[in-house]
Amino acid sequence: MKSPTNMDILKKVKPFMGEVCSLYDENGQFLAKGRLQISTFSMLMNNYQAHEPMNDIGKVEVTVKDIDMAVEEGAYSIHSIVLEQGEYIYLEVKNFNYRCDTNNLTQEIDLNLFSISNTDQETYNSFLTKKHELDWTNILIPNGCTGGDSASKADAFESLCQEIIQRWGAKVFSGIGKGTDRGRDGTFQVEADSWIPITTNYSNSWILQCKYSETYKNLEIRDIYPEMIKVIMHQPDYYLLMTNRKITNDFNDWFDSKLMQDTNYFIPFKKIIIGRQQLEHILATKEMIDLKRKYFG
Known part of the structure; x- marks a missing residue:
C-alpha cells in the first residue's frame, strides 16, 4: 500500500485547525483542554493550491493555546476529535516535548507523527465532556x-x-x-x-x-x-x-x-x-x- 504523502496528512489535519484538544501526560493521565493551532498550515495550503512542490515540507509548528490550567515545558500527548461530513475523526500526537511560552505549548512536529483515524459518537461525546476539574x-x-x-x-x-x-x-x-x-x-x-x-x-x-x-x-x-x-x-x-x-x-x-x-x-x-x-x-x-x-x- 502506498504511504500517505505530506499533502495527504495535511488535508486530514485541516478540520482540526482551531478546534478543542485534550492534553495528556506521559503516563496517559488527562491534564487539561486547550485549542489546537498549526501556524504554517495556511501557507502550506496556499502553496499547494498554486501547484508548488510540497515534497520538501516534512514539519509543521503545532501550538496549543487557551489551556485551562497552568502547564510547563515537557512531554505531552495531544488528542482531538471533530465531526466532519458525518464522520468522527480522531487525531493524536503521542508524547512529544513542547516548549512553553506564557502557558502556550509549541513545537515543530513531523507530519508522519500525526495519527488520524475514525472513531464513534460515544468516544466523541466523552471527549467533549472531559475537563480539568478544579480542586x-x-x-x-x-x-x-x-x-x-x-x-x-x-x-x-x-x-x-x-x-x-x-x-x-x-x-x-x-x-x-x-x-x-x-x-x-x-x-x-x-x-x-x-x-x-x-x-x-x-x-x-x-x-x-x-x-x-x-x-x-x-x-x-x-x-x-x-x-x-x-x-x-x-x-x-x-x-x-x-x-x-x-x-x-x-x-x-x-x-x-x-x-x-x-x-x-x-x-x-x-x-x-x-x-x-x-x-x-x-x-x-x-x-x-x-x-x-x-x-x-
Whole structure:
C-alpha cells in the first residue's frame, strides 16, 4: 500500500485547525483542554493550491493555546476529535516535548507523527465532556483577599466571585466583610444592556451572595431563604447567588419559582444562580485563566 504523502496528512489535519484538544501526560493521565493551532498550515495550503512542490515540507509548528490550567515545558500527548461530513475523526500526537511560552505549548512536529483515524459518537461525546476539574477543597487564599490576615477558604471563594463579576463590568462595587451583612456579600451595578439580555438602558442594582463548602455539600433552601429575606430591604433588581456547592433539582425548582413555594414572603427581585460547573466553565475561558491560576495554582 502506498504511504500517505505530506499533502495527504495535511488535508486530514485541516478540520482540526482551531478546534478543542485534550492534553495528556506521559503516563496517559488527562491534564487539561486547550485549542489546537498549526501556524504554517495556511501557507502550506496556499502553496499547494498554486501547484508548488510540497515534497520538501516534512514539519509543521503545532501550538496549543487557551489551556485551562497552568502547564510547563515537557512531554505531552495531544488528542482531538471533530465531526466532519458525518464522520468522527480522531487525531493524536503521542508524547512529544513542547516548549512553553506564557502557558502556550509549541513545537515543530513531523507530519508522519500525526495519527488520524475514525472513531464513534460515544468516544466523541466523552471527549467533549472531559475537563480539568478544579480542586475546590484546596482553593488558594491569595494576598489581599476578603478577610485579611484571618482569611478563610470561604473568603477566598468570595474574593474570586467578586473578581469575576468586576471583569464582567460591575460598577460601584462594594464588598461586605464579616459580621452583620444583612444577607449580602457585595453590592454592585451594571449597565443592563451590557450584561443581561434586555433592552433597557438604565443601571440595575445587584446583590451578590457567595456560598462555599469544602465538602461540596448540598445547598439547602434554609441556607439561602433567610438571607434573601434580609435582602428585600435593599430593594435590588437582581440577586446573584454564586456557589461551589451541590445544587439539587429540588433546590433549582424552588429557586426558579416566582412564588417561592412554602415560604411566607414574596421575593420581588429577579434571581440568578451560578453553580460549580458554570464557574469552572467561566474560569476556563481566556479572559479568566489568570484568575484560575491565582486561586487554584
